[in-house]
Amino acid sequence: MNLTSSEARRMKAAMAEMFDRGAATYDRVGVEFFGPMGRELVRRADLRPGQRVVDVGCGRGAVLLPAAAAVGPTGRAIGIDLAPRMVELTRAEARAAGLTQVQVEVADAEAPPLPETAWDAVLAGLVLFLLPAPLEALRAYRRLLRPGGRVGFTTFAAHDLRFTDALRVLAQHLPDGERQSPTAAQEGLFATPESTAALLETAGYRRVTVEEATFRSQFRDVEHWMTWAWSHGARALLERIPTERLPAALADASRVLTRVGGDLVLTTTVRFAFGVRAAQ
Numbered sequence: 001m002n003l004t005s006s007e008a009r010r011m012k013a014a015m016a017e018m019f020d021r022g023a024a025t026y027d028r029v030g031v032e033f034f035g036p037m038g039r040e041l042v043r044r045a046d047l048r049p050g051q052r053v054v055d056v057g058c059g060r061g062a063v064l065l066p067a068a069a070a071v072g073p074t075g076r077a078i079g080i081d082l083a084p085r086m087v088e089l090t091r092a093e094a095r096a097a098g099l100t101q102v103q104v105e106v107a108d109a110e111a112p113p114l115p116e117t118a119w120d121a122v123l124a125g126l127v128l129f130l131l132p133a134p135l136e137a138l139r140a141y142r143r144l145l146r147p148g149g150r151v152g153f154t155t156f157a158a159h160d161l162r163f164t165d166a167l168r169v170l171a172q173h174l175p176d177g178e179r180q181s182p183t184a185a186q187e188g189l190f191a192t193p194e195s196t197a198a199l200l201e202t203a204g205y206r207r208v209t210v211e212e213a214t215f216r217s218q219f220r221d222v223e224h225w226m227t228w229a230w231s232h233g234a235r236a237l238l239e240r241i242p243t244e245r246l247p248a249a250l251a252d253a254s255r256v257l258t259r260v261g262g263d264l265v266l267t268t269t270v271r272f273a274f275g276v277r278a279a280q
């Protein structure tokens with residue numbers, strides 16, 4: 001997708017506003033989803049005490065807070081996000097937890113306003129595919145890294161079929177002519193492990209690895225699933241369904257989600273991609 005710079009600015013602002021409206025509940029509705037994925041990204045990043053790490057698109061800290069724990073009080077963990085409410089809430093949580101090594105600021109993940117060659121790792125949990133220009137963002141992260149430093153990010157490799165079907169039936173309740181617009185601007189670039197690796201290589205990284213892991217998320221019932229759907233990117237679809245159609249939309253989603261019977265458990269496969277800034 002080639003966008004003009006004003007289209008890209010508008011898209012980023014709309015994305016940040018949508019996440020801002022969901023920030024209070026994002027990753028805080030009692031569903032194990034972003035948390036385990038973020039912790040796994042940090043585990044694979046193999047951070048050491050005293051290191052300096054940047055987390056772009058930090059949301060409510062699913063990556064930032066475990067990264068801060070890994071680098072410890074002698075390290076530094078900076079989170080940036082374009083949604084001010086996400087920043088405010090995550091900053092407050094880090095303060096309350098006494099994590100003096102954490103700093104959280106409003107900034108664009110495509111151009112982090114940070115010193116170059118100063119960081120051991122740049123992490124990005126489930127955000128790069130939302131950006132209008134992920135390749136340029138990855139190039140910017142490479143400049144932030146010290147030689148030998150690593151970038152690590154996650155993308156969705158596969159959603160549970162019941163999840164994608166539920167979104168599809170919800171989208172049938174959009175006003176005539178409106179499509180289920182993907183929240184992701186550049187999902188295609190991350191379509192396969194090969195395309196993901198190629199993107200990292202094109203951005204100048206070496207020793208590129210792309211691996212996958214599957215996560216299970218359990219919901220009490222369909223209402224709980226719906227509360228969760230409002231708390232993250234699916235909100236972009238739900239907000240466009242006319243209020244009077246929401247009960248029928250939920251009934252349709254419910255039929256899809258409960259068709260298997262038993263506990264409502266969805267599986268999600270996440271891709272973990274890493275690359276190294278080679279020593280010059």
Ligand SMILES: C[S@@+](CC[C@H](N)C(=O)[O-])C[C@H]1O[C@@H](n2cnc3c(N)ncnc32)[C@H](O)[C@@H]1O
Nearest residue numbers: 019034057058059062081082083108109125127
């Ligand atoms: C799917 S959430 C992921 C949050 C967190 N990394 C996690 O793993 O839970 C995407 C986050 O990226 C932020 N975001 C979207 N576009 C951004 C941009 N251009 N710059 C900075 N943050 C952005 C959103 O506000 C949101 O908090």
